[in-house]
Structure formats: C-alpha cells, structure tokens
Amino acid sequence: MSNWYFKSGNKTTGPLTLLEMIEFAAEGKIQETDLVREGLSNDFVPASQIPELNFNTDIDTEDSEIPLESLPLPEPRQRRGSSSLIFKLVALAGCFFLFIFILNVVTHEMQQSRDYARRLSSLNQLRLIGLGVINYASTANGYRLPVNARPTEKSPRHGWLTAILPYIGETALYQQIDFDHSWSAPVNHDIFQQKLSLYLNPAISEVVSPEGYGLSHYVGNANLFNRDQGLDMGAITDGLSSTIMILEAGENFDPWGAPANAVIPYQIMGPGNKPPFSNGRNVILADGAGRFISDSTDPAVLKAMSTPAGGEPVEVYEAAFP
Template sequence: MEGEPPKTDQQNRSNLTPHPLKRFSLLIALGFLIGLPCLIFLVLIGFGLIHVEQTRGEARRSQSKYNLKQISSALLLYHDQHNTLPPGAIIAADETPLHSWQALILPFIDQRGVHQQIDFEQPWNHPVNQQAFQQQVPQYLADWIEQKHSPEGYALSHYVGNEFLLKKNQSVPFGEITDGTSNTITAIERGAHFQPWGAPENLARPIDIIGPGKKTLFPDGNHVLFSDGRVRFLSKDIDPAILKALSTPAGGEVVGEF
C-alpha cells in the first residue's frame, strides 16, 4: 500500500517462521504420529512374548505329566507281573548299591533293549554296565533341562521315587498301601540335585523335594505321581502335615483338602 514503508528482511523472515507455539504443537503431533505406532508395536511384541512363554510353560507341564504317566504305567505293569511294586533300591549285603527302581521298570517303558544290556549281577556303576547307564531314557527327562548327564557321564533322571513307598530291598504290594493308593505319592519331579536313573540313591522324602525354598521344575510347585496312576500338581505352599500324610503308604493319617 502507498505510504507504508517497505518491510525489512528481518520482518520477512519473521513472517515465514512459524510461531513458537505452533512449532511446538507440530512437534507434538509429529511425535504422536511416529510414537503411537511404535508403542503399539512394542505392546504387541510384549503380548506376543507373554503368549509364547505361556504356551512354552503349558507344553513343559504337559510333557512332565506325560513322563510321570509313562512311569505310572510301567509300575502298574511291573506290579501285574510280580504282584508287587519294585524295590526302590537293591543294596548288597556288604552295603554296595546295586540297582534302582528305574532300572527295574525299563522293559515296561519300551526300553527293553537298554534293560538287556545291564548285568544285574554287577553294580550299576561297574565298568561292564557303564555303556547301558550312559544312555538317556526319554521318560526320565524333562527336555528343557540342560543337565542330562552326571560329571561321570551317566544319564540323569529328573524324577525321584518316594522312599517311604519304594523302599530299599523291600517290595510293597498295593494291598499294603492301607492309606489308599489315591493318597500315596509314588514319584515326584525335581528341579535340582539330579541323580543318574541307574543310581539306587535316586530316592527321597517328598518333604525334601516339595516346599518353600526348594528348587523345582516349575516355579509354583511340583507334579506328583500317586499310586493310583493320577498325576497332580502340588503347590510348594502345601501344608507339611498333609504332605507327610501323602508320603506314607500306611501311616494312618487323615488327609484333608489339598
């Protein structure tokens, strides 16, 4: 317009530069457009990882339960043939540990070939038996546990027998489980201190395996095999008195809810 002085270069630059508030709003909008998809992506990844972990956990629990079911079937077949459960351990008169209950039931878990390789007249860790007892038995292993052999090379078991039922040099028939087969533990999964499946020492008191502070295959407790063939998950917070009652085959204890 006539009469207006020409604008200086500084005024022209001022007109071209957005107001600071507008520039801040623009940055917020840009950040939102970029950040929201990233946030959604990260959330989806998080949910995906949780789902994968849950699926993996469920698969591991199923596998461990299946292993215990296989062990249960083998024990039942052994009982059908011998009219008694196997002894938990065979110990010689001079206290030499000879063989374990898990070696005795091999023919009943499709491991007859391994069973035939064992010289039962010699201790399990005698050189003549070394090759047989170095072989892994899938039914005795939780696949995801890396530790599968002892330092000496013997194949391990991730399951342990209840020493109150599977006794040393003593076979217990079902008829002597007067507390009831549904209330008597036979075997338990364990999460540490694994023993070779051939070791007669692979027995334990359930109270030493289950409970607060005990390392287990799963964070909240243990899968347990009962003498009637059921597999049940017991919380690590189970009442010790109830656990003791479930451990003895003829203790006469009253078992409450668990």
C-alpha cells in the same frame, strides 16, 4: 501494520504494509505521481513525498538505504513446523512404547504356552513311568514295588528305574545289563551312559552327570522304594490315590541307573525348594493318576501324602486338590 493505501488513477489499493509499499515502488507498480496515504483519516499525498519509497535515484546508495528502525516488524507467525515435528515425535514415541508393550505381552503369552506344553509333556512321561511301576508290580512280582539298594547294603543292586525298563519299552536295553555287577561297574558303564528321553523333563537342560551318566529328572518316594524287599501295594493303607509314588525333581539329579533315585517327597516340595516349573511340580500317585501340586500347598498335607500308612484323615489329602 497494514494501514497504507495508494491510488493510481481511479483505483485504490490497500491496506498494505510499508514494506509492501516499498516493494511495489521498486517494481514500478507505484509511480511518483500516484497518491498515497497512511491510515484512513489522512489525506492522499504524492508518492514522491514519502522518503521510504525512494523515488530519488540520484541519491547515493548508502544515503538511500532505509533505516532499519523505519521498517515495520514482520507480523508474528505460528511456528507450525516446530509444533508438527514435536507432535510427530510424540506420536512416534507412543507407537514405539505400544509396540514394546504388545511384544512383551506376546512374549509372555508364548512363554506361558511353552511352559504349559512342557509341563503337560512331563506329566505324560510321568504317567508312563508310573504305569511301568504298576505293571511291574502286577505282572510278575506279586503286587510288590521295585526296590532301591539301602545305604548299608553291600550286594550289588540296581535302582527301581532300571527294574521297570522292560515295562516302558526298553527290554533290549535291560537285557544288556550285567546284574552280577553294580550299575556303575565298568562292565555296565556304556549302558548307563545312555540318555533315556522318558526319564528327562523337557523343561530341564541338564541331561548328563559330571561322570557322563544319563540323568533322571524323576524320583520315587523313598517310603515306597527304599526297602529290603518290594512294598506290597496293599500296604499303602492311606489309599493309593492319597500317596505320592513318583515326582519331578527340580535340582540335584542322579543318574537314572543309580539306586539313589528316591526321596521323601515333602522334603523337596513346597517353599524353599526349587521346582521344575514356576509354581509347583507334577506327581504320580500310587494309583497311577497324575496331578500338579502347587508350591503353596500346606506342608502338613505334603507330609501326609509322603507316607503310605500314616493314618491321616481323608480331609488332609483333599486339601491338596481343591
């Protein structure tokens, strides 16, 4: 406790701790003849009468040591350094987690942007394929769609994706194909090994079959393409704008040259099926319009849109595009 005073001449110094008094005496700032007192109520006495000040230099060092119990305890101080370190660590941790949060948000936004760009790119490719089908039907084939080989057919046939090659800018490739032989015959092997970027969804990395053929990520509506002869587009009585013609596949891809590139759309759409994108897939309707159909679409609506002449009411189709 700081309650000691010493007087040297007419000057009084204090309050001081006993430890400070001892240090002053050791430095010669307090002499034996100076007066000291403890507290304000006690009288001043000569400094030589205070044993702790150790003015008797003749006493052996061991005897002159100040007992520990007589020394005042240092006044407690706040551990500012420790508190400051904890605060800095907490602030650093907060900055770290904020950085991770911002990084996750930015990464998520970038991923969404990439997915949207790929979805849009795929839709544009589908539009070109759909335009190729419509041009095939309108230019030289009496408004009839190209056909795929039926499972029971024995004559060599080629798929609808091969038939539209001249209408998508691949006339030179089309002219190299030997149509007297199957698409998978050795004479056609090198041709159908080629990868056609228009038939590949940019969101899908699988581009070649185990046999080395270039794949297609797009399939036709089997109700339109799997026929003995090309379907007259006038026979799509449900309406061209209400019937799916081509759609994205999400798995089980076939080579683009294979006549098997057709499915019943509702069988690979909706819950339980793998879409190429997170929540649905792009389709091309028979009028050439491109649409994105969500996986949450009513299965009854998907089934209706898979038939060219099912006779469903218009309201059913409107439910797919709210």
